[in-house]
Amino acid sequence: MPKLYEYFGITVLFYSNEHEPVHVHGKCQGRESKAEIFVLGGDVVRIDFMNVRGRQPLKAMEQALFVEVVRARSADIVQKWIDFFVLNKTIRPERIERRLK
Numbered sequence: 001m002p003k004l005y006e007y008f009g010i011t012v013l014f015y016s017n018e019h020e021p022v023h024v025h026g027k028c029q030g031r032e033s034k035a036e037i038f039v040l041g042g043d044v045v046r047i048d049f050m051n052v053r054g055r056q057p058l059k060a061m062e063q064a065l066f067v068e069v070v071r072a073r074s075a076d077i078v079q080k081w082i083d084f085f086v087l088n089k090t091i092r093p094e095r096i097e098r099r100l101k
Contacts, residue, residue, distance in 0.1 A: 002084055003093040004077065007069040007100075010062055012077075014084060014091075022081045026058055026066035033058045035070045037078060044074045072100035 004024065005012040011027045023036040032055040038046040049067060051057040058066055070077065083089040 002080075002091040004080055004091060005069055005073065006093065006095045008065050008096075010058070010065045010069065012066070012069060014081065022078055024070060024077055025052065026062070026070070028058055028062045031056045031058045031062065033063055033066055035066070037070070037074050039078055044078065047071060047074060068100055069096065 001013055001016055003011055003013045009028050012024050013027065014024060021036050021038055023034055026033050026035065032052045034050050034052050036048045036050070037044055038048075047070060049063070049070075057063070080091050084091050
């Protein structure tokens with residue numbers, strides 16, 4: 001379960017048995033939401049945020065932080081997906097301590 005970021009209490013991660021499309025999970029105190037990132041021609045063209053079936057969703061403020069970090073780092077997330085799932089590289093987690101707005 002590679003962790004990508006810690007952002008004001010939100011943990012952004014991949015599960016190690018993931019599937020396409022590129023997506024990340026945001027977790028906080030047992031709650032979880034997901035963001036799917038769609039790429040066309042190497043550019044992020046859309047990000048869809050959704051609840052995870054069977055899990056309590058992130059609270060409104062947690063979801064806002066999750067949206068913020070995923071939108072700000074979407075290209076980096078795609079690269080980390082390629083590094084981990086295609087190139088089998090280790091991902092180093094990053095703690096982000098400043099707002100990304």
